[in-house]
Amino acid sequence: MERLEFFTITGEDGNEYNFMFVEELKIDDKKYWICYEAFKEENSEDIVLGDTVAFKVNEEKGEIFLDAVEDDKELEKIEEEWKKVMEDVDIDENEDFIIIDENDEFVEDDSEEK
Numbered sequence: 184m185e186r187l188e189f190f191t192i193t194g195e196d197g198n199e200y201n202f203m204f205v206e207e208l209k210i211d212d213k214k215y216w217i218c219y220e221a222f223k224e225e226n227s228e229d230i231v232l233g234d235t236v237a238f239k240v241n242e243e244k245g246e247i248f249l250d251a252v253e254d255d256k257e258l259e260k261i262e263e264e265w266k267k268v269m270e271d272v273d274i275d276e277n278e279d280f281i282i283i284d285e286n287d288e289f290v291e292d293d294s295e296e297k
Contacts, residue, residue, distance in 0.1 A: 188203065189201060189204075190202055190204065203221045206268060207240070208265065210260055210264055213239065216238045216240055217237055218236050237252050237265070238250060
């Protein structure tokens with residue numbers, strides 16, 4: 184079972200944005216992270232996933248920096264590669280999700296009635 188990875192980015196506007204890491208793609212010797220926007224529901228601990236976002240990964244001195252992909256042709260290549268990856272994914276909609284909290288304890292999501 185894989186652990187869900189969430190992270191926060193502070194934008195140029197000073198606001199914080201939350202994302203869930205989904206997949207790393209390598210295209211033309213460059214790395215990209217495919218992520219979902221993540222929002223905490225008001226008055227709840229539930230997390231709602233939003234749009235898919237691609238970041239260009241740059242590494243300097245062992246640190247990772249994520250940049251927006253602004254070039255349309257580059258973005259098209261990423262979208263094409265992501266579609267190929269998603270074709271190979273088999274999602275079982277009846278499978279329960281397991282969420283691992285900060286203490287590496289897992290909680291089974293039983294929100295769906297059985």
